Amino acid sequence: MNLVKFVEESAVERRDHPKFKAGDTVSVHYKIKEGNKERIQVFQGIVIQRRGAGVTETFTVRKISNGIGVERIFPVHSPSIDHVDRNTIGVVRRARIFYLRAAKGKAARVKTKRK
Amino acid sequence: MSGIIGKKVGMTSIFSAEGKNVPCTVLEAGPCVITQVKTVEKDGYAAYQLAFGDKKEKNTTQSMLGHFKKAGSSPKRKLKEFETFEAEYNLGDTVTVEIFSEGDFVDVQGVTKGKGFQGVVKRHGFSGVGGQTHGQHNRLRAPGSLGASSFPSRVFKGMRMAGRTGGVNRKAQNLEVLKVFPEQNLLVVKGSVPGPKGSFVIVEK
Numbered sequence: 001m002n003l004v005k006f007v008e009e010s011a012v013e014r015r016d017h018p019k020f021k022a023g024d025t026v027s028v029h030y031k032i033k034e035g036n037k038e039r040i041q042v043f044q045g046i047v048i049q050r051r052g053a054g055v056t057e058t059f060t061v062r063k064i065s066n067g068i069g070v071e072r073i074f075p076v077h078s079p080s081i082d083h084v085d086r087n088t089i090g091v092v093r094r095a096r097i098f099y100l101r102a103a104k105g106k107a108a109r110v111k112t113k114r115k
Numbered sequence: 116m117s118g119i120i121g122k123k124v125g126m127t128s129i130f131s132a133e134g135k136n137v138p139c140t141v142l143e144a145g146p147c148v149i150t151q152v153k154t155v156e157k158d159g160y161a162a163y164q165l166a167f168g169d170k171k172e173k174n175t176t177q178s179m180l181g182h183f184k185k186a187g188s189s190p191k192r193k194l195k196e197f198e199t200f201e202a203e204y205n206l207g208d209t210v211t212v213e214i215f216s217e218g219d220f221v222d223v224q225g226v227t228k229g230k231g232f233q234g235v236v237k238r239h240g241f242s243g244v245g246g247q248t249h250g251q252h253n254r255l256r257a258p259g260s261l262g263a264s265s266f267p268s269r270v271f272k273g274m275r276m277a278g279r280t281g282g283v284n285r286k287a288q289n290l291e292v293l294k295v296f297p298e299q300n301l302l303v304v305k306g307s308v309p310g311p312k313g314s315f316v317i318v319e320k
Contacts, residue, residue, distance in 0.1 A: 004125040007141050007303055011129040011294055031134070056128055080134035 005054070012055040015077045020059075022047050022097050023090025023110050028061060028074055029082040040082050043072055046110055049096040050076075062100060064108075069101065089113040117214050118197045118319035119145045120167035121302065123225065125312050129293065129303070137305055139293050142223070144212045144302040144318055148188040149204045153196070162198045165210060166191035168315070193315050212300050215320060219292040224317040225310035229282035234258075239275040285309040 020026055027044040045063030048071070052058055057076040062069060074081060091111040100108060121144030128138050151164035168191055172180065175190040183190050187207045204210065215221065235241040235258040243256045258277070261270045287308055294303035308316060 003143065003299065003301060004127050004141050006299065007139075007294065007296070007301060008127050008129070010296070011303070033133070075130075075136055077130075078134060078136065079130050 008055045012077055013079070014055065015079075015081065017076065017081075017084045018086045020047055020084070020086045021090075022049055022095050023092035025087040025090065025110075025112075026061060027085045027087060028072075029084070030074070031080045031082050044087070045070075045072075046090065046097075046100065048098060048100060116197065116319050117200045117202070118165075118195075118317060119210055119212065119214065120147050120165055120193050120195050121145065121316050121318055122168070123308055123310055123312055123314050123316055124301070126307065131293075137293065138307070139303050139305055140223075140290075140308045142302045142304065142308070142316060142318065143300055144215075145300050146209045146211045148186055148191065149206055149208045149210065150183060150186040150188060150191070150194065152204070152206055160198065162196040163200050163204055164194055164196050166194050168192035195317055197319075211297060212295055212302050213297050215292050215295055215302060215318070217292055217295060219320055220289050221292055221304060222286050222288045222319045223290055223304060223308045224284060224286040224319070225308060225314055227281045227283055227285050227309045228311050230280040232278060233280040234277045235275060238277060238280045241275075 024047050025045065026047055027042050029040050029042055032039055032041050043061060043063070045061040048060050048062045050057065050059045055077050058073050059076060060071055060073050062071045064070070089112060091113055097110070100110070121142045124141040124143050126138065126140050128136050131137050145167065147165040147167045149163055150166045153160060153162040153164065155161050166183070166188065170190040170192045172190055175183070180190060185206070202214070230237070234256050236243050236256045241258060244251050244254055247255065258275075261274055287306065290304040290306050290308070292302065293305055295301070302318065310316060
């Protein structure tokens with residue numbers, strides 16, 4: 001048996017998030033510790049990629065904050081994530097939508113699926 | 116200093132209690148057999164000889180076969196002496212990964228990956244020439260001057276130059292033990308460890 005996998009599976013608790021992929025808009029509710037206080041911060045944006053496999057998988061969320069693009073990488077199975085909401089389902093043709101970084105204005109939108 | 120012989124399995128990352136993503140190395144450590152107990156009266160110093168890693172009988176010399184037979188063990192590939200052990204052992208006892216516990220700090224010794232003949236940029240961390248323009252057509256990673264001219268009229272000993280890189284013994288010190296799996300003989304330490312996957316390492320507490 002693969003011993004590295006064994007360590008990953010027994011040391012990391014898997015998280016059950018709703019299914020989401022590149023192009024979807026998500027809100028990540030992230031736990032932040034300040035001293036001994038804990039609060040939750042929400043990071044809302046478009047998922048531009050999911051990367052890796054197993055317990056070390058990560059996803060990247062991009063948003064425009066005050067006109068500046070901000071990207072944040074979260075480990076999917078991080079215990080610091082309180083929960084993830086999928087707000088909209090995006091229609092994109094690729095798994096990694098890095099073209100969003102260069103796109104401006106109307107081109108920087110992602111088509112969404114109607115519910 | 117108690118220790119154990121092991122094998123590097125690979126790297127991954129796990130989450131700490133604070134939720135931080137911590138890089139770690141998985142080591143298959145032990146079980147090791149005590150193949151010789153050295154004493155001050157007989158050998159001039161006290162030590163335990165540990166053996167790890169199975170080996171075919173046909174690839175073992177007769178003298179080594181007799182050595183392993185005395186300890187009642189099968190032939191092993193790697194032998195290592197540890198001079199001071201916390202616990203007392205007899206000939207033929209096994210040392211397992213249970214001598215370590217979570218939160219301990221260990222040193223891990225191994226042979227680094229061989230990189231062959233390398234230039235000074237990779238071997239000694241020289242920064243190279245810098246720019247690609249201003250006449251630098253073929254000396255981007257060159258070492259530059261080796262020293263002054265008529266005095267001393269020679270190159271000083273120990274001048275850092277290109278050459279064989281890697282493949283030497285190195286010790287990574289003060290690595291935290293993150294997890295111990297006694298059933299699988301696995302040890303998970305924080306950070307990286309010298310050597311390629313599958314190579315022998317010596318873990319000391």
